[in-house]
Amino acid sequence: MTQALARGSNARIVLLVAAAFILVGWIWVAPFSLLGTANLSMTYALVAISLVVLTGWVGQISLAHASFVGIGAFVTGVVTRSWSLPFPLTLPVAGLAAGGVAALLGVVALRVRGLYLAVATLIFAWMAQEYLFNQPWLAGTGGSAEAPARAIGVKGAFPYLNFVERRTFYFVLLTVLAAAVLGSANLRDSKTGRAWFAVKGSEIAAASLGIDVTRYKLLAFAVSGFIAGVAGNLVITHQQVATTSSFAPNVSLFYLAIAVVGGLTSLPGAVASGVLFASLEELFYRVEALSGFLEIVSAGLLAVVLLFFPAGLSGIPSRLDAPARVVGRWLLAAPTSILAAWRARGHVPTDRSEEMPDALAGGGGVDDAAVPSPATATAHQPRLRVPSRRGPVNTPDALAQTLVKVTAEAMGVVPEQLQPNAPVVAAHATPAVHYEPGTATKIDLPPRPERPIVLAARDITVRFGGLTAVDTAQLEVRQGEIVGLIGPNGAGKTTLFNAISGLNEPTSGTVELFGNDVTNLPVHERARRGMGRTFQMIQLFPQLSVFENLLVATHVRNATGFVGHLTASWGAVEKERASRERVRHVVDILNLQDVAHRPVTGLPFGVLRLVEVARALVTGAPFVMLDEPASGLDNAETDRLTDLLLWVRQSLGVALLVIEHDVKMVTGLTDYMYVIERGRPIADGTPAEVQRNEAVIAAYLGKPGKAEDRELVAAGAPAEDR
Amino acid sequence: MIFFLTQLVLATPLVAAYALFALGIVLIYRASRVLNLAHGVMAMVPAYVSFRLRELGLPMPVAILLGVASGAALGAAVEAVFVRRLRKVSPTAQTVGTVAVYGLGVAVIARVFGTTPVRPESAFGDGEILFGSAGISHGQIGLIVVACILTALLFALFRFTSLGLAMRGSASNRTAAALMGVNPDRTTAVAWMMGGALAAVAGIMLSSVSTLDPFGFPLQALPAFVAALIGGLGSMPGALAGSLVVGLTIGAVPGLTNAPIIGGFVSSIGASQAVLAVVAFVVMAMRGEKLSASNVRSAGLS
């Protein structure tokens, strides 16, 4: 879909037509056996693609894919024999059957990880071979099933398709493979694909960005299973018969080898690997001396790639010259961009107000041509709605305020005219929406009790087994403020923090966010209600660039669905464009242009911390929790971070909750502090009050024998009265 | 009823085989946090080695000994080549590494020995002891006895020797073990060798009471994975308990063919495997981990 955003060029169209000619034309001049190899390659490529989606992109190991292919094949056999369903109709049936079973296996994946999942899928594959594929109703008797597929049409006349014929099958396979590659590529470049990468990169970070990890894992299993089932359907349709031994567990291992050799995450790699393995099979079949070595070579290739060439075949292009690499990528981009260009040609921009409303009342992007007049905007009373099965959720958008300002400036109006419900802080907000270091100041906030509550944690108690980690802690964050949570090591800060963000379940107590009770909501639901967070151990997605990491964060703002992504529908493409605009906006604000398109691995640590903050900002969450954001930063970097956070609060109106050990940093940053020791809150107040607090000093310096004093202070006795 | 009990008794050799497999799997897992998917192959290769040596005329004990040695060597090789090198990549990569070993093992054996099943001779002779209408062969009894002896030896090793102590410490806490003066890489290698040897014994014994072929035989170890999973993967006694459950399940299922209602399902091909798979999934679902805070923070900076 990325390519869909670029304009199609004439050169690409020419190239595509030429490629089509070659792909179609060569079969009339090639020897018959080569056609068989080509068909086999495409079958392998199809299964490899299904593994790329599941194991490569989402990181879920599957050693059961041959079984899914088998399910597709045998189900096809059943519906062909029992209901005489003709070929094209059997294809979705097979896909859905295999996809459904795969999704069931995915439910297991939700509970187990990595190695356990590998064993679970292997056990499934074994069970399928021993039990499922021996059931007469599914696989016929004697270990083989028949699927007498009718030919379509009348012999001699044009639309005559006999799928047993190699040429016919070639075209069918080509079409299906092309559709699979295109669809997968579209998914990869869409919100769905990014959610998948996020799940693989860091499930916790993904959830904190509003991604429903469960749903996306199951979706990946279903999609992957569907493609494998389709492959099975095609095979049996062509061969008219399928035997159980073709779907044994070691065939699954073979398929995994194909995917890994291709590079596991790469679609062109999967296709190339399919070609490679099919060619090897043909070669070894022909040459007497090599017979029996095929399996050795396949397994050997797998081992070699694992140990020495982790990127597999897809890594080859990057080893060639840059021009060759560019050409390669460009070629692969051709088909999708053609399609998009074709669509774009006749398209007329629709009235933006029909799209999902947002505080900007017109999509997330700043596109002069489409910005509505203030009249329409106020008439719309923009409220953000993120539709979901659980009912609409009103996701507040802090970033929208700056977008509003930019638009207002462009239109020469006052921001409040565009956004009637501006936050309290807007009055103090500077007109610049660009982060200039050193411009942020500690602002004078209205008295605390007068400001609305953003987050309230009440009576939070967290017990692990016999240990009480947090004991009736209270914490509030009010609008426009920066709150600090400090305490000695092992005091329970992190546990409390995680209870608020949803990673821990408190034994008792409640958490309210913007007035909504979120105590029982999972992490991603809290994210959708306006809670963002960063992590002490950086949880950026390692295989993505900075820009792509930020793009994942647009998830909550993007209401487009799976089908839209799969087909690169106009709505999906537009939303993609809008999401990218939004990220570009944040990149501009924070001056991240230089690093935006670099992969996150290899960037200096200070920059990574900044990117994590940026990612939270992209979600537009008006409340962000930061877990030891200065950890690992030196003095200068810490000062820069403090400055940035102050600016974020001032210009975007975002309220912050910060855990930190660096007391100096926290006192310079926050408006209000909570101190926790051994699970209990021992003090709260402004930084000045807290620093003078005897109990706090004692807690940090560890003076024995101050227990009574602490209680005295906590009870409110004035400092002199000890 | 008699029939059912007979089936259970007949399953005892299976329990023994699975116990040996599961012990090896757990040993390896505790030492390196890797599930050795190639365990079945590490049982099969030594079985073939011992078979070929016997064919070449070597005395039975020598052939078996060398077979077991080949199993240990294979374990050490896999650890050195795949597990150690891929440790810094990810546990997933290590697991896929064992998959590669599986593929290579099957492929090489198929090439060298062909795919026709063979029947190695039993170390314990061909006699049989009869239970009513069913019989347990000497080979199967031998399997049970050897399994018991090896299990006892293993437990003794861990309880009473310094090597055992070092291995337990390493498995419990790698960092702490290093600080005590134990080299965790070395204990891991030993664990893999022992796991390989255990698999070899199981493979050699088992192949002589069933058949040996490159594609089917490695899958015999799969129920042992279920056994290890049931036992919790972290403990040897757990592995034994799991093997009991698994072996009895596989034995008991055919024994229920005369039972009402489920008799029909149970007599279909592969019913015991299906039951076992369900059991495995249920266990995994109950033991599973959800998204939790413990995943967020590991050793931090300070």
Add this chain to the structure above:
Amino acid sequence: MLEVSGIDVFYGPIQALRGVSLRVEPGEMVALVGANGAGKTTTLRTVSGLLAPASGQIRFDGKSIDGQPPWEVVSAGIAHLPEGRELFADMSVVDNLRLGNWTLRRKREFRKRMDRVMDHFPILRERSSQAAGTLSGGEQQMLGVARALMSTPRLLVVDELSLGLAPKIVAQLFEILDEVNAEGTSVLLVEQFVHMALEHTDRAYVLVKGEVALEDESRELLRSPELMAAYLGEAEVDVADAADAADGELATSHANGKARHGAESDA
């Protein structure tokens, strides 16, 4: 005895230590203090071999040990009790001690040594066959110290003895360290509770953001406002009050609640 010279240590791209130098003389008890994230634990882990310095040197008894793996460093005579103890949680108390004894396993005096070590920690005798993970926090820490002592180290390296423990138990543990030090074992400890650390040690180093900011005799540092500033931030702390309060504590070191009232005169 232990000489660390100018070590730089990195976690991936992050520099955790910049040119850190320190030394521990035979019989000394030295403290390493500083805020979290300053690099204290990193320093200890580099000394014991869990981390390797990118540059700089570490010498123990004149022999270079930087870059050596931990299992070799411990045989040189350094025992490291890591932050969080890192016990063998599923193994018994005795087994934990047996592993502590690993470097001396060939010398057959395990029983004798265990008895001597248990003399410091009678409670462990009662729990000798219990799994280490079932002990209370304080008992676990005691086991950690006991286990470290089993190898009769010449230098005991202790990281955050007080983590998660009540002050009374921490005081007890520090007393035991005093005894161990009196018996001739040098001690290098990292401690979050500055006051406790400074009270029991001869010298101390203050680490700030990966560098040694202060080095002095512990007694002197106790009196020093700069120390407090390094901790609590410069601007708004009433440093003088805090320093005087700390001074008042010098008179006693027991968790019996009398200290505060007894010594309070100037504040």
